[in-house]
Amino acid sequence: MYSTVGREVFCNVKMSDGGNVRVVIVDQHHEVIPHWYQAINDGKISSNKNTLIHFDAHSDMATPENFEMLEETLQHPNEKLHKNASLLFPLMQANDRFITSAVLTGFVDRIIWVQPDWLSQDLAEIQVVYVGYTINKHDPKETKTSCMCNKDYRKSDKKFSKWLCFYLAAAVENQTVFVSQDNCLKVQPMRFFMFSETVFKQVFQVGSLKAGHVIIDIDEDYFGVEGGVQKMIDGGIPKEVIRNIDNLMPDLFCVNSIMAEQRLNKAVQTMFYELYISSEKSTLEHLKETVMKHTQKYFCGRNDALTFERFTNYLQKHTNKEILRTLASTKYCLFESLQLQVDKRLDAGHEFALCHGTIYPENTLNDLFTDSKNGIETRRDNLSKMLDFIYASTQPCLITIARSLRDGYVPREQQRFIERNVRKAVDQTLRKVKMTSQTIFDENLVFGEKGWV
Secondary structure (H helix, E strand, O other): OEEEEOOEEEEOOOOOOOOOEEEEEEOOHHHHHHHHHHHHHOOOOOOOOEEEEEEOOOOOOOOOOOHHHHOOHHHOOHHHHHHOHHHHHHHOOOOOOHHHHHHHOOOEEEEEEEEOOOOOOOOEEEEEEEEEEEEOOOOOOOOEEEEEEEEEEEOOOOEEOOOEEEEEEHHHOOEEEEEOHHHOEEEEEEEEEEEEHHHHHHHOOOOOOOOOOEEEEEEHHHHOEOOHHHHHHHOOOOHHHHHHHHHHHHHHEOOOOHHHHHHHHHHHHHHHHHHHHOHHHOOHHHHHHHHHHHHHHHEOOOOHHHHHHHHHHHHHHHOOHHHHHHHHHOOEEEOOOHHHHOOHHHOOOOOEEEOOOOOOOOOOOOOOEOOOHHHHHHHHHHHHHHHHHHHHHOOOOEEEEEOOOOOOOOOHHHHHHHHHHHHHHHHHHHHHOOOOEEEEEOOOOOOOOOOOO
16 A cells, blocks of 8 residues: 655555545644644654645744653654554644644654745745753743744854744743753754745755655645634624623533534524524523523533523623624634543633634734635635645645634634635645545534534
8 A cells, every 4th residue: 555665655646545645624733633643654654754844824833831741652652652642632732832742752853834925925034943841930830841942044144043942931821931052951853944935936946855754734824814703893792792701601511522512503503593583572581491492401510500590691681682693693612622621631621602713802913814715716826836846846645734713713704715725726736746635524623524604
């Protein structure tokens, strides 16, 4: 099925598994981790020293907060990690920390981050980096945390800068804490390249990639980023109502499967729609009956009576017809994927609430951009050209695509259109090199294979 020379892995074009390039679609970006390490076992990628070509509006290069959780994982060879979920979960601490986690295992040692031109049209930077660990001085227990040291390549004198070392302190809102190089103990080196899409097409060198050692990773937010909370506010829900419903719903509703999550989403939408159409004559008693009728089977079972009273009383006092209409038309989901809630070390909450993601109006860390359909198609064509360059150099057997719906980055109403265009770009390139693909939909996709419908 696969031909292997030493550590090299080559896809055999005549495969029986449905395609020689595996395309995996996940929701939260760190959910690619199980698929990456499974691909080692399946002969799709080498076990170490791989290049990650990362198309994304964000670098996702934060370091894992809890290094101690990672230590057992780092004692095992990458070829064995797919067999044990408890060894993979430490690599999935957050949606922006999974890449450096993979670096720590030696799985990735070169990252090429391609930014969309709507962020920057002339970006071209190179860094020499290593990832290691240090002591978290913002933790009273002084636990180990991951750190990073980098040297920037200066175009002016064609030399590298001095080492700059730091870690992110979650206890102070991920503030960057600088440390000396001596205090960031090296675990794994890597090289980090940052290019805008225009520059990538100009500087990419055919032949620079090693066969069997390349992963292509695409976040759908490469095509745009929106603020889900602001969209709800624009739809007529006051920010304070959003925050309070987000606080009340997780105490009342619980789900234990992806199907239950999808069904509860529908049940809550139907509940709010019935409250909307009867809002002018609704009483508190009618409101309670409506909530019970549609959602009682999903009650958590702990302090339900008190929580139910708080929830229904709040809706009675703080919603009106306009708010109920918007609540009926939005979606509801878990804040974190169910698979991430299995391992208690990840501290992933079970919160089921409004599905607006993590970008609030006061958040200034994310550039927001919504493109037109023509703009999305143009970016698709550019992506296809870049994939052509890559496949002219080598023929990667693994492509991962992240929807970023649960986290609230990709523009929701455009998500399906964006995904169709990403897959079209991939298919166009593969046809040119006479390769086929097998698409795998991760079982934890919020709202299922269809996405945001």
